[in-house]
Amino acid sequence: MDNNKKFIYDDAKNLLTSVGKFRISLGLERIEKILQILGNPQDKLNCIHIAGTNGKGSVCAIISSILAAAGKKVGLYTSPHIFKYTERIKICADEISDDNFAKYVFEISDLAEKNGIDLTEFEILTAVMFKYFADNEVEVAVIETGLGGRFDATNVIKSHLCSVITHVDYDHTERLGNTLDKIAYEKAGIMKKDCPCIVFEGKEVYYNAASEVGALFEVIMPIVIPDKLSLKGVYQQENLALALAVIEKVFPEISDRTIEQGLKNVKHPCRFQYIEDKNLIIDGAHNPNGINSLIESLDNYYPKTKRRFIFGCLRNKDYTQMLDSICNSISMSGNDYELYFYHFSHENSATYEQLQDVCSIDAKELSSETEINFNDGYLNIICGSFYMIAELAKMFKIEVI
DSSP states (O other): OOOOOOOHHHHHHHHHHHHTTOOOOSHHHHHHHHHTTTTOOOGGEEEEEEEOOSSHHHHHHHHHHHHHHHHEEEEOOOOOSSOOOGGGGTTTTOOOHHHHHHHHHHHHHHHHHTOOOOHHHHHHHHHHHHHHHHTTTTTTEEEESSSSSSOOEEETOOOSSSSEEEEOOOSSSHHOOOOOHHHHHHHHHGOOTTOOOSSOOOHHHHHHHHHTTOEEEEEOOOOOOOOOOOOTTTTTHHHHHHHHHHHHOOOTTSSSHHHHHHHOOOOOOOOSSEEGGEEEEEEEEOHHHHHHHHHHHHHHSTTTTTTEEEEOOOTSOOHHHHHHHHHHHHHHHHHEEEEEEEEOTTTBOOOHHHHHHHHHSSSSEETTOOOOOSSSSSSEEEESGGGHHHHHHTTOOOOOO
16 A cells, blocks of 8 residues: 555545445455454454444434543444545544545555455445544444344444444345344344343343343333433434433443533434424434334424425335325324425435325425425425435535534
8 A cells, every 4th residue: 555645535435336345245254354454453442332223323423422521532433424424434523534534445445355355335434444443542432333233244343342222123124034023133143242232122032132142131211302412303212211321331430411411412413403494304214113203203393384295215115104104194184295206316216206106195206406495384304315315405505414
């Protein structure tokens, strides 16, 4: 590797999104090989590992914010990103720089190529994260799984400070299984011997997995969301309870005052995020459970409002059930509504026709030519996929981050 070479973010992005890298291929063999070449940086880190279907990003954000408020050098690894890959890798809320990101991506990709290791996009990013965090000597690494848990690239951690499993529901069934127990079994794969695991649901599969590996196991209950938590949404009751349970178990020395400051500082964009000047809610709800939680939060925070939904999603998602929930909420409210479908640029984006074919009410097609008055009395809601948010933010000049 030429240490004097200038590495360009856009070149790194193009490498990650190339046909050969931008795929899903679960398994630990490839990531273990490249990390061994890098000196196993993951073994130098104190990790908190979070899996689940929905809510794991919020749990990560809350934990890392509290640890940062306590003065700890904390690394945060989440996915997906909204605008740039650098959003996924942060130290004390500061994103990895474009230059560093590109440097690490090319260093790891070159090593993989020389050693005949065919890494995926997520495996490269995960290796970048482990190496970057180790090089910068973070005290605690808060790590969100990508898909599943047992065979997720992040699950090369031999032991950790704590693991967390958030709410589990149907998503990625083609890879994780078609029952909740099968999906939960995959998530439970992050449990480690003698390491505590905190969950929200007391599933038998969790008890069995904990017993099998010798993990310490704890089930917690939801709590009332305090006003001081900057994140909104009814579903944050579960996420906050999990995050606070981790802090209490692993960092009991952190004071209530510090925790309160951490809760005020939490940032996790596009999760029931309200944009005041557009009277707009952006929520990356991308599966049936996420949509149902979004609707519950809308009914709680914004009852009896006229709603304008802008919906788009990937073809491999259960958009039939997602749209059924949206349509049922519209019909039950009895309020005026508008529904738009957006076919965004992702190669797997569902088309307007595909969405309309399974929708019980007529929807309009959203395009770059569509004009929407965001201040006409409707509550505007963008939902269905994280992948389209950057496009819509640019189209409608929305300040998200």
